[in-house]
Amino acid sequence: MTTLSLKRLAVLALPMAALAMTTAAQADEWTPSRSIEFVAPANPGGGWDTLVRTVSRVLQEEQLAERNFAAINVPGGGGAVAWAQIARDSGNPHKLFATSPPIILVPLAGASRYDHTAFTPVARLITDYSIILVSADSDYETINDLFDALKENPRLSVGGGSAPGSMDHISVAGLASAAGLDASSVNYIPFSGGGDAMTNLMGGHVEAVITGAGESAGQLGEGSQLRALGVSAPERLSGSLADIPTYQEQGVDYTFDIWRGVMGTPDMPEEAVAYYENLFAEMLATDGWQQARDQLGWIDAYQDSEEFGAFLDEQKELFSSVLSDLGLLRQ
Structure with a gap:
């Protein structure tokens, strides 16, 4: 590590050290x-x-x-x-x-x-950031595939683990608006938590689920029954989520933290x-x-x-x- 990098780390550490003291x-x-x-x-x-x-x-x-x-x-x-x-x-x-x-x-x-x-x-x-998930055998390969389907058939639903008007709903509504849909037209289905939303996705009761990227990290990867279409971060995440494209990479100018x-x-x-x-x-x-x-x-x-x-x-x-x-x- 360079001397400059070490100096930067020391500067970044000062506020946390001061708080602790x-x-x-x-x-x-x-x-x-x-x-x-x-x-x-x-x-x-x-x-x-x-x-x-x-x-x-x-x-x-x-x-x-x-x-x-x-x-x-x-x-x-x-x-x-x-x-x-x-x-x-x-x-x-x-x-x-x-x-x-x-x-x-x-x-x-x-x-x-x-x-x-x-x-x-x-x-x-x-x-954390929002992530859109579909089942691994879904026909949707990209965010645009999903929203094209929602345009054609507004009855198709997207599930989330928070109440109407709450975090997951706001996140997907904003994404829909950025993708060219009327945000209020999204058929959002609320569940009692992220785990419940995932269960309903695997059961075929919703087309997709919007949830936190962090909570889905352990359920993605080789052999997973889920596939991620995109993440709301301004740039790709690290670790096990590094292969997931952002919405912006797919032409949808939207982020949500x-x-x-x-x-x-x-x-x-x-x-x-x-x-x-x-x-x-x-x-x-x-x-x-x-x-x-x-x-x-x-x-x-x-x-x-x-x-x-x-x-x-x-x-x-x-x-x-x-x-x-x-x-x-x-x-």
Whole structure:
């Protein structure tokens, strides 16, 4: 590695090191006294579940946490069922949940009374991308093949693991619009999670599924029953997803990123927030995390609690405009 490369790495490492140093003293004021309930607001197999289980495993393997992180699935309502339960547990420092765009989209669509402002932002961790999957024996070889078929027969359906007006729906609607279709004409079928959507794809109940690239990484490759048509990243991903073309490579000028992070109960104590900020900052620097991240095609996108909270407010403004254009805004 060149001297210049080493200098660049050192510069990039400074913000993370500074965060760890500034929060370490605060984190010493509080440590968990029992296992942490780490909630995935969906069935196993989806993006939230993948994040929860990956983070829990890495924290244990790297021996970073004083207590165990127990992965818990609470499916229903595109996340709304879990959010309602967590909202009733105000101030509990031993409960966290995985979050992503649905924490904003589902309430905006009128399907939950709780949005991001009801909870405590802890940290944004990664960015993922959407991916379109079909069965391995499908006639569709490219994104354009699929959307040509949808133009001819609007009753053909695309499944996803989030509620109408939520992340998967918004992602495929935007893609359809960029491909020349009326976004509102897409026959989107919501399922209770990414795993359920995959099951229905293999059962022939939908033509395609849109999901997170990371959660599908382990199901693709030689001998797979699935085939990926494209990914929403601005450039090809690495690792096991490197052979999948982007939408832009196929002439569809569209990208969509799926940020994922961690939130806590309403009014979580500041000392607990500081502890978790420091913990996740340490985790992202470990070899175990970096190996898992690369395997899943994720990109580190860390923000601390304050930064994440401001980012969520900005996302609400953006998604309000998108849902309004689709006629799905309910607030």
